[in-house]
Each structure stands twice: as C-alpha cells, then as structure tokens.
Amino acid sequence: MRADMTPPTAKQHHGRPEILPTRQSYITLDEFTLESGTTLINPTISFTFIGLLNATRDNVILVCHALSGSADFADWWASLLNPPKGKPALDPTKWCIICCNTLGSPYGSASPLTYYRDNATGERRRYGADFPATTIRDDVRIHKQILDILGVRAIHCVIGSSMGGMTALEWPLLFGAEYVRSLVLIATAARQSAWGAAWAEAQRCSIRCDPKFRGGDYELDDPPTAGLAAARMAALLTYRTHQSFEERFGGRREGLDRKNGCVMGNGVSVLGGAAQTACLARSYLQYQGSKFNARFDTNCYLHILDKIDSHDIARGRCPLTDSAAVDDGEAIKMVLSRILQPTLVVGIPTDGLYPVCEQYALYEGIPNAAFAQLRSEDGHDGFLLEAEQMNQLLLLFLGAQ
Amino acid sequence: MRADMTPPTAKQHHGRPEILPTRQSYITLDEFTLESGTTLINPTISFTFIGLLNATRDNVILVCHALSGSADFADWWASLLNPPKGKPALDPTKWCIICCNTLGSPYGSASPLTYYRDNATGERRRYGADFPATTIRDDVRIHKQILDILGVRAIHCVIGSSMGGMTALEWPLLFGAEYVRSLVLIATAARQSAWGAAWAEAQRCSIRCDPKFRGGDYELDDPPTAGLAAARMAALLTYRTHQSFEERFGGRREGLDRKNGCVMGNGVSVLGGAAQTACLARSYLQYQGSKFNARFDTNCYLHILDKIDSHDIARGRCPLTDSAAVDDGEAIKMVLSRILQPTLVVGIPTDGLYPVCEQYALYEGIPNAAFAQLRSEDGHDGFLLEAEQMNQLLLLFLGAQ
Numbered sequence: 001m002r003a004d005m006t007p008p009t010a011k012q013h014h015g016r017p018e019i020l021p022t023r024q025s026y027i028t029l030d031e032f033t034l035e036s037g038t039t040l041i042n043p044t045i046s047f048t049f050i051g052l053l054n055a056t057r058d059n060v061i062l063v064c065h066a067l068s069g070s071a072d073f074a075d076w077w078a079s080l081l082n083p084p085k086g087k088p089a090l091d092p093t094k095w096c097i098i099c100c101n102t103l104g105s106p107y108g109s110a111s112p113l114t115y116y117r118d119n120a121t122g123e124r125r126r127y128g129a130d131f132p133a134t135t136i137r138d139d140v141r142i143h144k145q146i147l148d149i150l151g152v153r154a155i156h157c158v159i160g161s162s163m164g165g166m167t168a169l170e171w172p173l174l175f176g177a178e179y180v181r182s183l184v185l186i187a188t189a190a191r192q193s194a195w196g197a198a199w200a201e202a203q204r205c206s207i208r209c210d211p212k213f214r215g216g217d218y219e220l221d222d223p224p225t226a227g228l229a230a231a232r233m234a235a236l237l238t239y240r241t242h243q244s245f246e247e248r249f250g251g252r253r254e255g256l257d258r259k260n261g262c263v264m265g266n267g268v269s270v271l272g273g274a275a276q277t278a279c280l281a282r283s284y285l286q287y288q289g290s291k292f293n294a295r296f297d298t299n300c301y302l303h304i305l306d307k308i309d310s311h312d313i314a315r316g317r318c319p320l321t322d323s324a325a326v327d328d329g330e331a332i333k334m335v336l337s338r339i340l341q342p343t344l345v346v347g348i349p350t351d352g353l354y355p356v357c358e359q360y361a362l363y364e365g366i367p368n369a370a371f372a373q374l375r376s377e378d379g380h381d382g383f384l385l386e387a388e389q390m391n392q393l394l395l396l397f398l399g400a401q
Numbered sequence: 402m403r404a405d406m407t408p409p410t411a412k413q414h415h416g417r418p419e420i421l422p423t424r425q426s427y428i429t430l431d432e433f434t435l436e437s438g439t440t441l442i443n444p445t446i447s448f449t450f451i452g453l454l455n456a457t458r459d460n461v462i463l464v465c466h467a468l469s470g471s472a473d474f475a476d477w478w479a480s481l482l483n484p485p486k487g488k489p490a491l492d493p494t495k496w497c498i499i500c501c502n503t504l505g506s507p508y509g510s511a512s513p514l515t516y517y518r519d520n521a522t523g524e525r526r527r528y529g530a531d532f533p534a535t536t537i538r539d540d541v542r543i544h545k546q547i548l549d550i551l552g553v554r555a556i557h558c559v560i561g562s563s564m565g566g567m568t569a570l571e572w573p574l575l576f577g578a579e580y581v582r583s584l585v586l587i588a589t590a591a592r593q594s595a596w597g598a599a600w601a602e603a604q605r606c607s608i609r610c611d612p613k614f615r616g617g618d619y620e621l622d623d624p625p626t627a628g629l630a631a632a633r634m635a636a637l638l639t640y641r642t643h644q645s646f647e648e649r650f651g652g653r654r655e656g657l658d659r660k661n662g663c664v665m666g667n668g669v670s671v672l673g674g675a676a677q678t679a680c681l682a683r684s685y686l687q688y689q690g691s692k693f694n695a696r697f698d699t700n701c702y703l704h705i706l707d708k709i710d711s712h713d714i715a716r717g718r719c720p721l722t723d724s725a726a727v728d729d730g731e732a733i734k735m736v737l738s739r740i741l742q743p744t745l746v747v748g749i750p751t752d753g754l755y756p757v758c759e760q761y762a763l764y765e766g767i768p769n770a771a772f773a774q775l776r777s778e779d780g781h782d783g784f785l786l787e788a789e790q791m792n793q794l795l796l797l798f799l800g801a802q
Contacts, residue, residue: 194649198686230603233603245596246596275710277592277593310676310679311675355643
C-alpha cells in the first residue's frame with residue numbers, strides 16, 4: 001500500500017481543530033479482487049477529505065458521487081460546505097468528510113485510463129476497453145479498505161445521490177450497522193430500472209456509431225468525441241425537465257433579435273420564436289457535449305454505465321432471488337428490511353430518470369426511514385442544482401442523529 | 402396534375418353507401434412553392450381514404466399523422482375504424498376519412514427518397530439530403546390542394562396527434578372556420594418546445610456519428626443504420642415512461658432462468674434481477690432500432706425533425722412576434738384566440754415529450770375548447786396504445802358537433 005496522504009486526527013493537532021482545504025489524495029493497494037473474480041494489481045483509489053477525525057475515529061461523513069462526478073465534492077456540492085446562508089451540513093469543524101472516487105472513473109481511481117503491467121511482455125499498457133467490469137459493491141469494498149487505512153472506525157453517515165445513492169445503499173448491507181450508522185439516499189433506487197438500463201443502452205449505441213470508437217481501442221489524442229457528446233446530450237436531457245428547458249430557453253428569447261430567425265436543416269432560414277428556441281437549445285447541448293468531452297473518457301463512461309446496470313441490492317443476498325419462485329420486488333423488500341440504520345430518503349418529484357416512486361419504495365422498505373421531497377423543477381439534477389435545500393435537509397437529518 | 406384515384410361520392414354510387422377498403426393513393430401536382438420560396442416540381446402526395454363524400458362534400462374527417470406515421474391510419478389507428486367493442490369514431494358509413502402523408506416522409510409523398518430532374522444535366526436524381534426543408538404549413542397548404550382535387554368543400558373535423566396535432570392546428574389558421582369546422586388536438590403543442598428541439602438535436606448527433614451517414618450522401622443500399630437506430634432508441638424512450646418499462650421488463654423476469662444472469666460489458670456475467678432487466682430492455686431497444694431501419698430513411702427522419710422544430714403557430718402571424726416588444730407566450734395566445742372552431746384538446750398526463758401543460762395551454766388559449774385526459778401509463782405513445790379510449794373520446798366529441 002502506498003498512501004499519498006492520510007487525514008490528520010484531532011489528537012495529532014493537540015485538540016485544536018483546524019480546517020484544511022480539501023485535497024485530492026491517492027492510495028494504491030497491492031491488489032484487489034473484484035466481484036467477478038478478476039484481480040486488479042496495484043489499483044489506485046483517489047479520494048478527497050476535509051475535517052479531522054475525532055478521538056473515536058467515527059465522526060466520518062462519507063459522500064458518494066454520481067456517474068460523472070469526482071471525489072472532489074467541494075467542487076460539485078460546494079453549497080454543502082459553504083452555503084450562502086446558515087450553517088454547512090458538511091461542517092469540517094465537526095465532521096471528517098471523505099469522498100472516494102469510484103473504480104472506472106477518469107478522476108484518479110483505477111480505470112480504463114490507467115496503466116497495468118502486461119505479465120506476458122512486462123510492458124506497461126493502458127487498460128482502455130480491457131479494464132475489467134466492476135460493480136457498485138466492488139467500489140464499496142475497495143473504499144472500505146481506504147477508510148481502514150485512514151484509520152476510520154465507523155461512518156456516522158453515508159450520503160449519496162443517483163449512482164452515489166446506490167453506493168450508499170450497499171454500505172450498510174456489506175458492513176453492517178456497527179460500521180455504518182446512518183444513511184442519506186438521494187434520487188436513487190434499490191436496483192437499476194429497465195428505464196435506466198434502456199437509456200444507458202441508447203447512449204452506448206450513440207458511442208458505438210462513432211467510427212473513432214473502434215470498439216474502445218481508440219487513441220487518447222483522437223477519442224470518439226462525437227459519440228460521447230451525443231450520449232451526454234441524451235443523458236443530460238434525462239437529468240432535466242421540459243419545464244427547466246422552457247424556462248431557460250423560452251424565457252430568454254425576448255432579448256434576442258428575432259428578425260434573424262434561425263437556420264434550419266438544409267440551410268433554410270425560418271423566422272419565429274420556436275426556431276430561436278431550437279437554436280438556443282441546440283447550441284446549449286452542443287456546448288454541454290464539448291464540455292463533457294473535455295473532462296470525461298468514453299471507455300470510463302461505458303464502464304460506469306455497465307456498473308450502474310449491475311446494481312441490484314437483492315443480487316445474491318436473498319437465496320430466493322436466484323430461483324424463479326419469488327419475484328424481485330419481494331426480494332428487494334426482504335433486503336431493504338435488513339437496513340436498520342436511521343435513513344433519510346430524498347426524492348425529487350420532477351425526476352424523470354429515477355422517479356420518486358423508486359425512492360418511495362426505499363422509504364417503504366427501510367424500517368427506520370424518513371422521506372423528504374426536494375423541490376425542484378429541474379428533475380434528476382435537482383440534487384446538484386438545489387444544493388441549499390439539500391444543505392437544509394442534511395442539517396436537519398444530521399442534527400437529529 | 403396526375404391523380405391515381407379520387408374518392409367516389411355517394412352520388413356516384415347512386416346513394417348506396419359502400420365501404421371501400423382504405424387504399425394508398427397518389428396525386429402528383431405540377432409544382433408547389435414552399436414557404437421557403439423553393440419550388441418543388443411535380444411533387445407527389447400519397448394519401449389514404451375510406452368512406453364516401455356526401456352530396457355537400459363536407460363530411461370529411463381529416464386525420465394527420467405523427468413523425469414516423471404514414472397516411473395509412475387503418476394501420477396505426479385500427480381501433481378507431483374497427484374498435485373491439487362499440488361504434489367506430491372513424492365510421493366510414495358516415496364520414497369520408499382522409500389522411501395525407503407529409504412532405505419528407507418515406508411513405509410515398511415527395512421526400513429525400515424521391516427523384517427530380519436535374520435542370521443542368523437533364524438527369525433524374527434522388528433528392529437525398531438536398532430535399533428542401535419543409536414546414537408544417539407547407540404540408541397543410543399542399544394537402545389542401547389534394548382535398549380540392551378530391552372535391553372536398555369543407556372538413557368536418559381535423560384530428561391529429563403529436564406532429565399531426567401541429568398540422569391540425571395549422572388547418573384553421575390557414576383556411577378558416579368555413580373550411581375547417583372542428584378540431585381534435587392530441588398530445589401536441591402550439592409551438593415546438595426547447596425540450597422537443599433538444600431531444601431532436603441529441604438524435605441528430607447520434608445520426609451524424611455514423612460514418613455511413615456521410616452528411617446525408619449515403620447509398621440506399623448501405624444506409625447509416627447504426628445512427629438511425631440509436632436516434633430511434635432515444636426517441637422511443639421519450640415516447641414512453643419509467644412505469645411502462647418497469648411493467649414490461651420488470652414483471653416478466655419471473656419467467657426467466659435467473660441463474661444464467663446476464664453478460665455485462667467486458668464479458669463479465671453478473672447474476673441478478675437488475676441485470677436481467679437490463680438485458681431485456683437492451684434487446685427490446687435493439688429490436689426497435691432494427692425495425693425502424695426496415696421502415697424509415699435517415700434523411701427523411703432528419704427532414705421531419707427539422708420540420709417539427711420549425712412549428713410555431715405565432716410565426717409571422719402576430720406582427721409583434723417578430724419584434725422584441727412582446728413575448729412569445731402572448732403572441733401564441735393571440736393566435737390561439739383566433740381559432741373559433743369547437744376543439745377537443747387531449748393530453749396524456751404521463752407524456753414526457755409534450756407534457757400535458759402544453760395541451761392545457763392550447764385549451765386555455767382556444768375560446769371554444771374542451772379538455773380531456775387520456776389515461777395511459779405509457780406516456781406520449783398513449784395516443785397510439787390507448788386507441789379504444791381515443792375512440793370513445795372522439796365518438797363523444799364528433800357526436801356533440
């Protein structure tokens with residue numbers, strides 16, 4: 001094991017709490033055997049933390065990130081650390097807040113972008129599309145090793161949204177109530193739905209269309225940007241809503257020069273508000289596609305889509321699940337009933353990708369759960385866009401523990 | 402003008418009404434000048450009709466089809482002609498029911514698939530991507546010429562869903578209350594939304610990724626099937642719902658051999674219900690993608706996406722629309738207020754593509770409108786899938802006129 005950084009404890013600082021900035025840190029393990037049986041040699045996990053471990057090393061809040069997120073929660077959930085008003089839910093003077101990057105992500109953990117030594121030739125090669133499939137449970141088990149190395153004895157609360165919520169759900173199931181003391185599950189599900197899997201498949205097909213993809217065997221300096229952009233556009237739309245797009249691109253049209261119209265397909269210019277709207281929406285999506293290409297890798301994206309598709313808390317846990325005798329809905333309920341920790345389930349009523357019925361099923365299945373709605377017109381992305389509301393909900397929940 | 406068939410009138414049949422089967426018919430005009438100013442030489446319109454024109458030639462129900470539909474409404478709306486129980490709304494003993502195929506569609510009207518004579522060389526060439534952009538208003542104006550040729554003096558009711566609803570909306574605005582006597586607008590909107598345009602753009606990007614697309618200059622025997630399939634998959638999902646997919650692919654899993662699991666990305670087999678669900682959802686989408694390739698052309702698809710993006714009933718109709726002084730919402734209301742015909746607006750509460758708020762806006766804006774909800778768990782496609790309910794609503798509305 002090589003660790004670039006371990007978090008200081010309050011004791012090391014002689015009891016004077018000192019807020020350190022979050023920092024990307026890395027730990028490389030000797031090896032790690034995945035659920036599939038494949039062993040990763042020297043996998044690195046990147047992580048970020050802020051705040052000090054207390055003497056009992058159990059004041060940990062573990063944040064789990066979503067598909068395209070990184071361990072740097074200070075970047076994508078800044079308002080929970082520095083809210084515009086009121087106290088921060090993720091208060092580093094009280095909690096040691098840690099976020100680990102998932103396997104397969106381009107943000108520093110072992111992934112299609114990282115290198116391995118080829119046993120046959122001794123050469124160092126980039127994994128690319130050969131990076132072995134990983135599951136949400138693999139992430140939880142390898143992150144547990146990181147927390148062990150950091151000296152964490154228990155997690156006060158594990159919090160996750162979307163894929164992060166799937167990760168959060170697996171923590172108590174894999175490591176029990178002694179280790180994981182409470183849960184916050186946001187815009188997530190007990191297992192990947194047919195709907196989520198179908199959207200993932202449509203996105204894969206867009207990527208496969210790009211001739212530069214070459215079955216994943218592309219060069220990093222000439223990646224399949226068109227395919228990844230098309231996939232991201234569809235993904236982004238599943239994270240948003242009709243209403244959010246109307247407000248964003250409908251409302252702004254007053255300020256535009258409508259006389260100029262919009263060049264439609266085949267070079268014909270058509271005047272009118274709808275054409276302007278279409279132009280604005282198109283250029284926004286194109287911009288989002290480019291932005292995503294600048295920060296994400298296609299093989300990493302496909303890897304994580306597969307990981308999410310494998311998510312199913314009942315898989316292998318309920319002997320009946322694997323027979324044809326019991327339906328999966330019952331199996332999911334049986335597994336949820338084992339989660340005895342205080343749990344806050346948060347649903348976003350406008351979420352079109354993981355609709356609120358999925359969170360309601362979590363709430364109904366987990367014995368000690370509370371349910372909260374996050375008000376947002378923006379759909380699934382509400383958990384990022386409504387960070388102030390999220391901060392309030394977390395403050396309430398953490399304060400009640 | 403060359404007409405392959407004109408509908409018989411009751412008079413021709415000596416007053417004995419005789420139900421003829423629907424038949425695809427074609428009329429080729431000498432020329433037609435599009436809204437853009439471009440003139441189509443010898444454009445053909447394909448259409449289907451059933452039933453006889455009455456003596457006053459005004460017992461016409463005009464059905465307008467959606468993006469991927471054809472003039473053959475007996476194919477995609479069979480239950481309205483032959484409902485499993487009760488009377489048919491589209492009763493050919495009472496009405497002469499006509500449906501015209503839109504410009505740019507692969508189902509027989511002038512389109513990227515049809516040929517034109519190149520003035521420079523005198524050769525006959527396929528339009529392909531050079532087929533000029535058309536608008537919903539072009540469709541209505543050219544279809545009006547077809548109805549004139551057929552001897553129609555007035556339309557009793559024009560009915561349309563989705564893009565067909567956009568077409569239906571333009572009929573009274575272009576040809577007035579004398580000619581168009583009532584309207585049924587289903588799962589449609591007064592103008593294309595930013596949301597609809599954004600989804601169209603994501604689909605265009607998938608198509609452009611396919612190396613076989615070649616900017617639209619592909620051979621018909623080697624079309625960009627992968628790109629069109631990816632676009633269709635995303636489109637299909639926007640026509641459906643989370644719930645419909647769960648019921649379809651969640652519920653069936655009981656009958657499967659779950660021990661076999663599902664091969665995830667990278668060849669790793671993962672057991673469990675979610676993986677099975679993902680496999681089923683994937684193969685369903687792949688099947689739908691192939692099925693669509695067998696019946697649709699990519700340039701036609703792109704052409705109609707552009708047509709829908711240009712839809713805006715306020716375009717050019719409200720002088721203020723084209724200045725920066727008034728917002729488009731007001732302009733839309735001013736134009737809707739001119740539609741004085743009895744109108745039935747039908748919304749599907751689960752519709753994620755043209756959500757019910759858009760139909761509610763139509764209902765609020767059209768002075769003589771009634772609003773009905775179509776109960777469906779399937780989203781936008783409910784207007785096709787709930788044909789019995791649709792039949793009942795139409796019967797009620799037509800009976801009240």
